[in-house]
Amino acid sequence: MSHEEVPSRSDWENEYLLSGVAWDTNRPSAELQRVVSDCRVQPCRTVEIGCGTGKNALWLASRGFDVTAVDLSSVAIEKARARAREASLSVNFVVADVRAPAVLSGQFDFFFDCGCYCAVHLAYGPEYWRVIELATRTGALGLVLMGNAAEPEEELGPSVLEEHQVRAEWSQGFEILHLRPFRFEPRREGEKRYLGWSCLSRRAA
Numbered sequence: 001m002s003h004e005e006v007p008s009r010s011d012w013e014n015e016y017l018l019s020g021v022a023w024d025t026n027r028p029s030a031e032l033q034r035v036v037s038d039c040r041v042q043p044c045r046t047v048e049i050g051c052g053t054g055k056n057a058l059w060l061a062s063r064g065f066d067v068t069a070v071d072l073s074s075v076a077i078e079k080a081r082a083r084a085r086e087a088s089l090s091v092n093f094v095v096a097d098v099r100a101p102a103v104l105s106g107q108f109d110f111f112f113d114c115g116c117y118c119a120v121h122l123a124y125g126p127e128y129w130r131v132i133e134l135a136t137r138t139g140a141l142g143l144v145l146m147g148n149a150a151e152p153e154e155e156l157g158p159s160v161l162e163e164h165q166v167r168a169e170w171s172q173g174f175e176i177l178h179l180r181p182f183r184f185e186p187r188r189e190g191e192k193r194y195l196g197w198s199c200l201s202r203r204a205a
Helices: 008-020 030-038 054-060 074-087 116-135 163-170
Strands: 045-051 066-071 092-097 108-114 136-148 174-183 195-203
Touching: 030 054, 045 054, 045 116, 054 066, 054 074, 054 108, 066 074, 066 116, 074 092, 092 174, 108 116, 116 136, 136 174, 163 174, 163 195
Parallel strands: 045 066, 045 108, 066 092, 108 136
Antiparallel strands: 136 195, 174 195
16 A cells, blocks of 8 residues: 555554554554653543554553544454453543544543554545544644654655644644654564654644
């Protein structure tokens, strides 16, 4: 599948049935953990968009966050629910499509996205922003991790964005608090760590 194509529900189901997606490492994101710690993000109502098999949502729940986590793939959500049961943690895992976001309506204080935005922003940008608008209150913080075009895009890596694209897109209705490069963790030891952007922003209106 090329990065010019927007993956369908069946594409994601197949990915999770066969091998999983590149950013689904079975470990919580080190960048998420760093931001929550360094920026002193307190436990609050949180939504994760594109949660995959749930490792980040469960890490947040283990720290006292009240988490709703959504993904297009029912296979991924079933795996996430199984993980939650094993860990005795409560997360509201929901199968949802970014193009039909009403299920996310609510006043969330924090949102997290690792890889979803860069995969859908070209074809479904307006729908994505509608998700954020419905899901968050004014002043909510959001951390979005996406591919960084400072290194060439690769088939197995995330879709990449230029810095000016990120700043232009995330300055509409948001205040960018930091935009810094980082590297995604690999799924397996020795695999490439793809370059990414870590964008922390605050909803302005």
